[in-house]
Amino acid sequence: MRDILPPDSARWRTLHNIFADVVEAAGYAELKTPIIEDVGVFTRIGDATEIVTKELYEFEDRGGRRVSLRPEVTASVCRAFAQHRPTPPWKVWYAGSNFRQEKAQRGRYRQFDQVGIEVLGVDDADLDVEVIALGWEFYRRLGLSRVKLIVNSLGEPDDRARYVEALRVHFESIGDALTEQSRATLAKNPLRVLDSKREPDFPHIASAPKIADFYSDAARAHFDRVEAGLEVLGIPFEVEPKLVRGLDYYRRTIFEYQGLTLDSAQNALGGGGRYDGLVEALGGPSTPGTGFALGIDRTLLACDDEGVFASLPRQLDAFVVDTTGGAEALALTAELRAAGLAVDRAFDGRSMKAQMKLANRSGAKVAVIVGTNEVDAGTVVVKPMSGVHGESTDQVTVPRSDLIPHVKEQS
Numbered sequence: 255m256r257d258i259l260p261p262d263s264a265r266w267r268t269l270h271n272i273f274a275d276v277v278e279a280a281g282y283a284e285l286k287t288p289i290i291e292d293v294g295v296f297t298r299i300g301d302a303t304e305i306v307t308k309e310l311y312e313f314e315d316r317g318g319r320r321v322s323l324r325p326e327v328t329a330s331v332c333r334a335f336a337q338h339r340p341t342p343p344w345k346v347w348y349a350g351s352n353f354r355q356e357k358a359q360r361g362r363y364r365q366f367d368q369v370g371i372e373v374l375g376v377d378d379a380d381l382d383v384e385v386i387a388l389g390w391e392f393y394r395r396l397g398l399s400r401v402k403l404i405v406n407s408l409g410e411p412d413d414r415a416r417y418v419e420a421l422r423v424h425f426e427s428i429g430d431a432l433t434e435q436s437r438a439t440l441a442k443n444p445l446r447v448l449d450s451k452r453e454p455d456f457p458h459i460a461s462a463p464k465i466a467d468f469y470s471d472a473a474r475a476h477f478d479r480v481e482a483g484l485e486v487l488g489i490p491f492e493v494e495p496k497l498v499r500g501l502d503y504y505r506r507t508i509f510e511y512q513g514l515t516l517d518s519a520q521n522a523l524g525g526g527g528r529y530d531g532l533v534e535a536l537g538g539p540s541t542p543g544t545g546f547a548l549g550i551d552r553t554l555l556a557c558d559d560e561g562v563f564a565s566l567p568r569q570l571d572a573f574v575v576d577t578t579g580g581a582e583a584l585a586l587t588a589e590l591r592a593a594g595l596a597v598d599r600a601f602d603g604r605s606m607k608a609q610m611k612l613a614n615r616s617g618a619k620v621a622v623i624v625g626t627n628e629v630d631a632g633t634v635v636v637k638p639m640s641g642v643h644g645e646s647t648d649q650v651t652v653p654r655s656d657l658i659p660h661v662k663e664q665s
């Protein structure tokens with residue numbers, strides 16, 4: 255878990271704002287769910303999912319309830335839907351931290367942030383296309399271009415079940431030639447063997463049955479429409495039959511955005527898909543669902559790699575320097591702030607020189623200087639702070655009553 259310090263923290267907020275702009279313009283509204291949930295909300299995601307079996311921050315609270323820090327938000331959105339029964343379609347977005355006890359490394363942390371959207375109550379393939387396109391648009395707005403979209407379909411639940419069985423038979427016939435880790439995965443979830451990043455498994459994965467051969471007509475038709483929709487919107491994509499995604503609840507369309515500048519073990523910037531059975535599993539009515547979650551930490555690493563979306567903390571309009579001993583700064587700063595300007599000041603009765611140094615370092619556009627002479631004359635001095643070294647240029651004395659319009663002119 256890490257601290258996100260200024261000025262980097264400003265980038266996180268800007269990124270959240272950009273995301274909100276993109277998805278709110280498509281009819282999504284923000285949903286805030288608790289960071290702690292009953293552990294059952296997450297165990298129902300599936301007991302073959304590592305997030306649930308190995309990585310949950312799970313504990314008993316003082317009331318003796320088994321609770322967990324959320325490892326992701328989709329299950330909470332479905333729990334909220336089952337609980338509040340809003341009228342579908344329900345289009346929501348979220349932003350916040352998730353927690354997984356993973357082995358931390360670059361791009362993989364125990365507390366990490368995601369932004370995401372979920373839609374409950376719509377079965378249409380066009381919605382899958384809308385969701386995928388919104389993630390794509392978000393990356394485009396940030397200025398990222400080295401992003402690859404991969405898509406796949408896991409078929410209808412029956413197709414998926416027949417495929418999983420065929421994979422089990424295939425991988426079991428290989429026996430010890432499969433790596434030990436993959437044999438352990440096979441016992442729990444044959445689909446996840448396709449995810450193996452271990453070289454000795456590759457030939458056996460290549461010769462494995464292909465999901466496309468198991469699609470029912472309905473699953474085939476749905477996936478065809480997703481592909482056609484992405485083509486209509488001009489979004490480049492690749493169909494990747496080995497894409498299965500980490501969570502077990504996915505059905506039909508799944509997708510992932512990969513950051514081409516990142517290491518292959520951590521190159522998933524974000525992803526999602528359809529999870530038509532999840533609301534039901536959480537006690538709600540049978541409801542189709544689609545959505546994605548995008549990792550902010552990795553997105554920012556990709557931005558660094560591509561040299562885009564630099565940190566831009568808000569620039570101060572003015573810095574108040576008071577050489578009267580501190581009698582003026584309080585009211586003057588409040589007056590300027592009340593006029594909508596971004597203003598900071600010095601404290602602790604520092605010398606003029608020390609205050610000017612702080613004014614320089616603050617990055618403010620002007621220093622507003624007031625001393626006893628100015629107080630007597632009803633004026634203030636405004637000194638533009640400019641140049642790479644923060645040297646000031648021509649300062650002017652203005653009547654106190656003209657200060658606000660004068661500072662606004664400079665900013």
Ligand code: AMP
Nearest residue numbers: 326361362363366522523524547549552
């Ligand atoms: P998931 O919820 O596992 O589908 O992950 C969606 C996205 O969240 C991933 O593509 C990552 O960008 C991000 N993510 C997941 N786990 C972590 C983690 N431990 N550290 C940083 N980012 C993560």
